[in-house]
Amino acid sequence: xxxxxxxxxxxxxxxxxxxxxxxxxxxxxxxxxxxxxxxxxxxxxxxxxxxxxxxxxxxxxxxxxxxxxxxxxxxxxxxxxxxxxxxxxxxxxxxxxxxxxxxxxxxxxxxxxxxxxxxxxxxxxxxxxxxxxxxxxxxxxxxxxxxxxxxxxxxxxxxxxxxxxxxxxxxxxxxxxxxxxxxxxxxxxxxxxxxxxxxxxxxxxxxxxxxxxxxxxxxxxxxxxxxxxxxxxxxxxxxxxxxxxxxxxxxxxxxxxxxxxxxxxxxxxxxxxxxxxxxxxxxxxxxxxxxxxxxxxxxxxxxxxxxxxxxxxxxxxxxxxxxxxxxxxxxxxxxxxxxxxxxxxxxxxxxxxxxxxxxxxxxxxxxxxxxxxxxxxxxxxxxxxxxxxxxxxxxxxxxxxxxxxxxxxxxxxxxxxxxxxxxxxxxxxxxxxxxxxxxxxxxxxxxxxxxxxxxxxxxxxxxxxxxxxxxxxxxxxxxxxxxxxxxxxxxxxxxxxxxxxxxxxxxxxxxxxxxxxxxxxxxxxxxxxxxxxxxxxxxxxxxxxx
Numbered sequence: 001x002x003x004x005x006x007x008x009x010x011x012x013x014x015x016x017x018x019x020x021x022x023x024x025x026x027x028x029x030x031x032x033x034x035x036x037x038x039x040x041x042x043x044x045x046x047x048x049x050x051x052x053x054x055x056x057x058x059x060x061x062x063x064x065x066x067x068x069x070x071x072x073x074x075x076x077x078x079x080x081x082x083x084x085x086x087x088x089x090x091x092x093x094x095x096x097x098x099x100x101x102x103x104x105x106x107x108x109x110x111x112x113x114x115x116x117x118x119x120x121x122x123x124x125x126x127x128x129x130x131x132x133x134x135x136x137x138x139x140x141x142x143x144x145x146x147x148x149x150x151x152x153x154x155x156x157x158x159x160x161x162x163x164x165x166x167x168x169x170x171x172x173x174x175x176x177x178x179x180x181x182x183x184x185x186x187x188x189x190x191x192x193x194x195x196x197x198x199x200x201x202x203x204x205x206x207x208x209x210x211x212x213x214x215x216x217x218x219x220x221x222x223x224x225x226x227x228x229x230x231x232x233x234x235x236x237x238x239x240x241x242x243x244x245x246x247x248x249x250x251x252x253x254x255x256x257x258x259x260x261x262x263x264x265x266x267x268x269x270x271x272x273x274x275x276x277x278x279x280x281x282x283x284x285x286x287x288x289x290x291x292x293x294x295x296x297x298x299x300x301x302x303x304x305x306x307x308x309x310x311x312x313x314x315x316x317x318x319x320x321x322x323x324x325x326x327x328x329x330x331x332x333x334x335x336x337x338x339x340x341x342x343x344x345x346x347x348x349x350x351x352x353x354x355x356x357x358x359x360x361x362x363x364x365x366x367x368x369x370x371x372x373x374x375x376x377x378x379x380x381x382x383x384x385x386x387x388x389x390x391x392x393x394x395x396x397x398x399x400x401x402x403x404x405x406x407x408x409x410x411x412x413x414x415x416x417x418x419x420x421x422x423x424x425x426x427x428x429x430x431x432x433x434x435x436x437x438x439x440x441x442x443x444x445x446x447x448x449x450x451x452x453x454x455x456x457x458x459x460x461x462x463x464x465x466x467x468x469x470x471x472x473x474x475x476x477x478x479x480x481x482x483x484x485x486x487x488x489x490x491x492x493x494x495x496x497x498x499x500x501x502x503x504x505x506x507x508x509x510x511x512x513x514x515x516x517x518x519x520x521x522x523x524x525x526x527x528x529x530x531x532x533x534x535x536x537x538x539x540x541x542x543x544x545x546x
Contacts, residue, residue, distance in 0.1 A: 011202035011426050013487030015524055021206040026223060026232035031055045031206075032413055033404070034221060034236035036213045036250065039069035040189070040393055042242035043196035043207075044400030044420070049240075050203035051423055052404070052415035057234055058197075058205055059223060061212035062315070063493050064486075065193035068244050069393065070497055071317075071350025073263065073291055073303055076101055076110050076184030076394050078145075078152075080138040084287045090375055091141060097395050098184045099147035105397070106425050108434055108448030109192055112152050113185030114276040116166050117289075118334050119176040123281055128179070130286070132157070135181040155181040166276040171336045180276070185293075187445045189393060190497045194486050195425040202426065209487060216241060216250050218384025238407035241387040242400075244353040245313045251381050256389060257356035258313060262323035263303030265346030265503050270339055271300055280334050290330040296442070297473055299504070302327050302339075309351060317349040346504040355390040378406045386410065397421065426450070442473060447481075454481045469511040474499045476518055483522045490523070491515045 025031070033049040035042050038060035046058035060066065079094030101110045119128050135155035142152050156179075163178030164170055186192055197207045210226040220235040241251050248254040268274070271292070278292035293301040305323045324347060332338035355377050376391030376399045388403040401418040408415045427448025434444055439451035447454050458465035458477035468474050482488040482498035494515050495502035502508040 010204070011198045012485040013198055013201055013207055014484055015489055017201075018208060018210075018487070018489075022208050022211065022225065025057050025206050025208065025234055026225075026230075028235075030220075030235040030237060031057045032236070032415075033057075033238050033240060033407055034059070034234055035240045035242055036060075036216065036221065037067075037241070037243035037246075038064050038193070038197060038207065038209065039067050039242070039244055040065070040193050040196065040396035041244070041388055041391070041399045041403075042240075043193050043200060044396045045240050045242050045388070045403050046205045046207065047196050047200035047203065047423075048397075048400045048404045048418050048420050049407070049415075050200050050205040051419050052408075052417075054404075054408075054413060054415050056200065056205035057208060057236070058200065059208045059211040059213055059221075059234070061210070061226060063209050063489070063497055064197050064207075065190035065497050066315075067246070068350045068353065069193050070190040071261065071263075071348050072186075072189045072393050073261075073293060073301065074186045074189050074295075075113070075291070075293075076186060077392070078138055078141055078183055079394075080134055080141070080183075081287060083137050083141070084134065087375070092144060093398060094392075094394050095141040095145035095147070097398055099142075099145045099151070100397065100421050101394075102151050102184050103147065104422055104424065105420070106192065106195065106428055107431055108427050108429065108444060109187050109195065109425075109446075110184050111187075111445070112182050113293075114153075114166070115181050115183065115279050115291075116158065116163055116276045117179040117181070117279040117281070118163055118167065118170050119178055120171070120334055121174045122283060122333055127281065127286070128176075131281075132179055134287075135179060138181065152182045152184075155179065166274075167278055168273060169271045169335050169337070170278075171334060179279075181279070184394075185277075188500065190500075191446060192425075194498065195427060197487065198426045198485070199423070207487065210489065213243075213250060216383075216385050218381075237413060238411040239385045240403050240407055241385055242403065244389070245351045247353065247387050247389050249313075251385050251387050253381060254379065254387050254389060255356040257354045258309040258351040259354055260307045260309050260317060260323070260349050260351055261304040262307075262319050262327065262347060262349040263301045264324060264327050264344050265348070266300045266302060266339060266343060267345055268294065268298050268300055270343050271335075274300065278334070280330055282330055283333065290327055292331065297500075298471060299345075302331055305349075313351065317351055319347040319349045323347075323349070345506065348503055352392070353389050376402070378402050380406065380410060384410065443478075446478075450481075450485075454478060457481060468499075468514050469501060469507055472501060472507060472511075474501060476514070479515060479518050480522050483519065491519055494519070 032054035033056045035046045035058040050056045076098045078098050079091030082091035158178040160175045160177050201207050212224045213221045215222040224231045245258045274294040279289040282288040379387045386406050391399045427450050429449050439455045443451035464476040479494050
C-alpha cells in the first residue's frame with residue numbers, strides 16, 4: 001500500500017459488509033473452517049486459515065477484542081518470566097513471536113519499550129543481582145530468537161541520577177540506582193485484533209461480530225444474530241473454538257482456570273514525566289513486578305494482579321477494591337508522593353484463560369494462578385471440535401497456527417503450512433517507510449500506512465479534525481474511519497475498543513454525545529459517497545468462498 005492510498009480492497013469491515021456476508025453464510029454453502037471467538041487467537045486463526053487458501057467464517061457474540069484481548073498490559077513479552085520457572089520452551093516461543101511482531105508482521109503497532117527497575121532499600125543487593133542476571137538472560141533469549149539489537153537494545157545498569165531522570169517520581173532517599181531493560185510494547189492490544197481481523201477479511205474470511213454460537217458440533221454451529229434475534233446454521237468442515245475463558249461453555253471436557261489481571265488508570269500528572277516504564281518488585285516475591293506503563297495519551301496504566309476467579313465467567317470482569325489496594329501499596333513503596341485512591345480515574349480487569357490440568361477430584365491441589373504454566377493446548381472433542389486454550393497475547397500467532405494445523409490434519413483439508421510468520425498485517429511497513437509517511441507520529445503508531453488516509457478525512461472535513469474529548473487526542477476522523485473500515489457498529493465499539501476513551505468512566509460520559517452523533521451520521525451508511533471500500537471483483541479474495 002502506498003502512503004496515501006485507501007485501504008486494501010477487501011480489508012474494510014463495516015455494518016454493510018457484515019450484513020451482506022452474514023446473509024451469505026448462515027444457511028449457506030459449507031465453509032472449510034468456522035472460528036468461534038474474535039480475540040487475538042480467534043482472529044489469528046481466521047487469518048491463518050484464510051492465508052492458506054481455506055474458506056473461513058469467524059463469529060463472535062460481541063465485538064472484536066471484546067474479551068481478554070483488550071484487557072492486557074499492552075506488552076509483547078520476551079519470555080523472561082518463564083526462564084525463572086524453567087519453562088524454556090515457553091520462554092523461547094515468546095521471544096520468537098515477539099520478534100515476528102516487531103520486525104515482520106506489525107512493526108507499526110509494536111515497538112521497544114524501556115523499563116526501569118529502581119534499586120530501593122526494599123530490593124536487597126542479592127535481589128538486584130538476581131534481577132540483573134535475569135535481564136542478561138532475557139537478552140540471550142533475544143539473540144536466540146534472532147531479533148536484531150537495533151530492535152531491542154541491551155540492558156544496562158543505571159546510576160541513581162539516571163534512574164531519577166527516567167522516573168522523576170521515584171523516592172530519592174537511599175536509591176542505589178536502577179536496571180534498564182527493554183521489551184515489546186503494543187500501541188493498543190484491541191487494535192492488534194482489529195488489524196488481524198481486517199487482514200483475514202482481505203484474504204477472504206467472513207468476519208461476523210454480534211453473532212453468538214449457541215451450539216457447536218464437528219460440522220458447524222447453530223448461531224444467533226444478536227442484532228435481530230434470528231437463528232440459523234453455519235456449516236463447516238472444521239470448527240475451531242477460540243473463545244478463551246468461555247471455551248468450556250461451548251465444549252464439554254474443557255476446564256479453564258481463569259486468572260484475573262487488574263490494571264489501574266491514572267492521569268499522567270500524578271506521576272510526572274515518564275520516559276520509561278517501571279518494574280516495581282512485589283515485596284516478598286522473587287519474580288513478580290507491578291508495571292507502570294505510560295500510554296502517551298495523558299494516562300498511565302499500573303498493573304497487574306494474578307488472582308484466581310471462581311464461579312461464572314462475566315462478560316466484563318469487575319475490579320475488586322482489594323486489587324486496587326494491592327497495586328497502590330506496591331506503587332507507593334517506591335514513589336516520593338504516593339498515589340491516593342481518589343487519584344485512580346479508572347480500572348480494568350481481564351481474565352487469562354489458563355488451562356486447568358489439576359485432577360478433577362483434587363481441586364485443592366491447584367497451584368496459584370501466578371504459577372500456572374502459560375503453555376497453550378489444542379484439544380479435540382469427541383465430536384471433532386478443536387479448542388485452543390491457554391497461552392498469552394504474545395504467542396497468539398503460534399496458537400492460531402497450531403489450531404489450524406490440527407483442523408487441517410483432522411479433516412484432511414487441502415492446505416499447506418502456515419505463512420503468517422512472514423505475513424504483514426494491514427498497515428504494516430518497515431520502520432524507514434513508516435518514518436517517511438506524511439502523518440502525525442501518533443496516527444502512524446495506530447494505523448501504520450493507513451495513517452495518511454485517516455488524516456485525509458480530517459483534511460476534507462475540518463469538523464472531523466476536532467477532538468472528541470478535550471485533553472484526549474482522539475479525533476472524529478478516527479471514529480469515522482472505525483465505522484467505515486474497522487467494523488465498529490455502535491458507540492461502545494468506538495469508545496471501548498477502537499479507542500480507549502471508555503477506560504475512564506468520566507471521559508466516556510463526556511464523549512458519549514459527540515460519539516453518538518457520529519454513529520448516527522456515519523454508522524449505518526458507510527461512506528456517504530457510496531463506496532464503503534468492501535466491493536470485490538468476482539473471483540477476488542474478498543468475494544469469499546464456499
